[in-house]
Amino acid sequence: MHTLADGLRLSMNWMDSLILVIYFAVVLGIAFAAKRSVHTTLDFFLSGRSLPAWVTGLAFVSANLGATEILGMAANGAQYGAYTIHWYLIGAIPAMVFLGLVMMPFYYNSKVRSVPEFLLLRFSRSSHLLSSILFAVASVLIAGVNLYALAIVLQALLGWPIPVSIVVAGLFVLAYIIIGGLTSAIYNEVLQFFVIVAALVPLTVLGLVRVGGVGGLLDKVTASEGAQFLSAWGGTGFGQDNPLGANWLTITLGLGFAISFGYWTTNFAEVQRSLSAKNLSAARRTPLIAAFPKMFIPLIVVLPGVIALLVQPNIGQPGSEYDYNSAIPLLMAELLPNGVLGLAVTGLMASFMAGMAANVSSFNTVFTTDIWQAYIKPAMSDAHYLMIGRVVTAVGVLIGIGTAFIASSFSNIMNYMQTLFSFFNVPLFATFILALFWKRMTAQAGFWGLLLGTLAPVGFYSLYRVGIVEMGSDQAVNMTSSIIAFAVDVAVSVPVALATRPKPAEELVGLVYTKADANTRGELQKGDDAWYRKPALLGWGAIVLAVLCYIPFSI
Amino acid sequence: MSEQTDSGEDRRETGKSAASTKLFDIRTIIGGLFVVYGVLVGLAGMFPTAEGLAKSQGININLWTGLSMLALGGLFLLWVRLRPLETPEMSSEEG
Numbered sequence: 001m002h003t004l005a006d007g008l009r010l011s012m013n014w015m016d017s018l019i020l021v022i023y024f025a026v027v028l029g030i031a032f033a034a035k036r037s038v039h040t041t042l043d044f045f046l047s048g049r050s051l052p053a054w055v056t057g058l059a060f061v062s063a064n065l066g067a068t069e070i071l072g073m074a075a076n077g078a079q080y081g082a083y084t085i086h087w088y089l090i091g092a093i094p095a096m097v098f099l100g101l102v103m104m105p106f107y108y109n110s111k112v113r114s115v116p117e118f119l120l121l122r123f124s125r126s127s128h129l130l131s132s133i134l135f136a137v138a139s140v141l142i143a144g145v146n147l148y149a150l151a152i153v154l155q156a157l158l159g160w161p162i163p164v165s166i167v168v169a170g171l172f173v174l175a176y177i178i179i180g181g182l183t184s185a186i187y188n189e190v191l192q193f194f195v196i197v198a199a200l201v202p203l204t205v206l207g208l209v210r211v212g213g214v215g216g217l218l219d220k221v222t223a224s225e226g227a228q229f230l231s232a233w234g235g236t237g238f239g240q241d242n243p244l245g246a247n248w249l250t251i252t253l254g255l256g257f258a259i260s261f262g263y264w265t266t267n268f269a270e271v272q273r274s275l276s277a278k279n280l281s282a283a284r285r286t287p288l289i290a291a292f293p294k295m296f297i298p299l300i301v302v303l304p305g306v307i308a309l310l311v312q313p314n315i316g317q318p319g320s321e322y323d324y325n326s327a328i329p330l331l332m333a334e335l336l337p338n339g340v341l342g343l344a345v346t347g348l349m350a351s352f353m354a355g356m357a358a359n360v361s362s363f364n365t366v367f368t369t370d371i372w373q374a375y376i377k378p379a380m381s382d383a384h385y386l387m388i389g390r391v392v393t394a395v396g397v398l399i400g401i402g403t404a405f406i407a408s409s410f411s412n413i414m415n416y417m418q419t420l421f422s423f424f425n426v427p428l429f430a431t432f433i434l435a436l437f438w439k440r441m442t443a444q445a446g447f448w449g450l451l452l453g454t455l456a457p458v459g460f461y462s463l464y465r466v467g468i469v470e471m472g473s474d475q476a477v478n479m480t481s482s483i484i485a486f487a488v489d490v491a492v493s494v495p496v497a498l499a500t501r502p503k504p505a506e507e508l509v510g511l512v513y514t515k516a517d518a519n520t521r522g523e524l525q526k527g528d529d530a531w532y533r534k535p536a537l538l539g540w541g542a543i544v545l546a547v548l549c550y551i552p553f554s555i
Numbered sequence: 556m557s558e559q560t561d562s563g564e565d566r567r568e569t570g571k572s573a574a575s576t577k578l579f580d581i582r583t584i585i586g587g588l589f590v591v592y593g594v595l596v597g598l599a600g601m602f603p604t605a606e607g608l609a610k611s612q613g614i615n616i617n618l619w620t621g622l623s624m625l626a627l628g629g630l631f632l633l634w635v636r637l638r639p640l641e642t643p644e645m646s647s648e649e650g
Contacts, residue, residue, distance in 0.1 A: 337607025
């Protein structure tokens, strides 16, 4: 008999275990050392705003390079082929550049500690509370996906059943975050970034050798899946067919605009990394520096997914013992000898910690400052909120353990992640855009736009799930519901805004794009004006490079 | 503060809060971990097993990975040596 656990079972020896143990010894060491420097809530939540841009920049990529990203984008590679690079090139880079060049000054200069807090300043308490609650719900749902991703790895590693793995993983993360807070989270993310890359590069190289090099890969994929599987835009015209089941307009508007701008500019797990930077210049550079490594991550994540499809052609098919999520663990079991195997296991565990820590820390920031401090127990001592922050972390992880079981029902966790983004991040982004660029936008419009903009994609998705609406693929549904979310949010906000009274102009200083204060560059440190640190150059450089990266997949 | 115009990376400023002066240098941690990993994985590469080599299709992947990690770790440590953090009270915090 060949069960799932047997087929994926990784045989670790003492060397692999030693590599894993050393990693966590170092991680806990950082956590203990960081604990000594955590004295106030600002330290706990935003690392005292003291980190250099290259550290926050790598933490920014790494917060996104969680186990969900690695397992999920490899799953996408196996399911959709080269179309997956859309998630990187059109689905990440432009939004990261937009965050750095346009939105970061508002976040950083207004000294907010969270994204919903910005809405409090710009609008009113009602939209602030609504967005905080939506945020908290989204964070614990995504934390659940992270826990499930780690459970997959633990199952492959130790043969534990998924439920046991989920609970053990949750408790470990809990201990880790409570000990060190966000300071250690950011430092570990940078460390994790290097370990993950060091683990995925050998895996990709061996995978390529296995399928006969780049030439062999291209030939075999073309033979088994058709040439379209290797193109990014092939068959994306209206009425044509492609693995993604989405046309070019849905890809550009749904993924490139709505989902990606929503995710990258309002996902607090990401934005918080930038807010920890030492000054505005470094904060703006954080997502811009992150954009460059982000472009090359598909080479070591999506490519192994495609290779896994060749190594195990029935992956993800009905009746197969492997679902798309197992692409990476499958290759690890097939290709890696002891030594590098330990590195790969460590890398996956590390990337899991990155994603989970990011989610839980954004959950506790939003809950503590935006819900507890604002509406439940205002005006308490700093020590009180620090204590609440730690308690909420525990609660967040416990709820995450619960939501992990929802995630375990999806064959491709990335499909599920993107569904969550379309529900929660897209309407928030639409409201933000109106808030920033339209001074006539009012508090009431912010509230109703956000509420209905969130309910609309949930409704559309429900129609799809019960079979009333037919779509090409799960991802095509996500892109379409994102467009719906954005459109409904704007369609509700604009008439409401015109019917209600806007805030007086003097209250909008620093919060609206046309008010000059938001455009100041902040205090500069020596060296911040060097040409290679100019945000505009970094940003446009990233865009140009992303366009160039599309060329091999477009001919 | 120090001359920091040409290093290509930022330096933390001093004394902004208690936390910033006590943070330790991430470069030392990355460098140290990679040197240790490089030695460990490299050792596995010096004594390859037949089973392992069969898995990696004859390529001694451990040796190559180990050497690369050793080199990268060394570069990070060199960077710390050449451009140490300039914060008054923390030179002994992490070494």
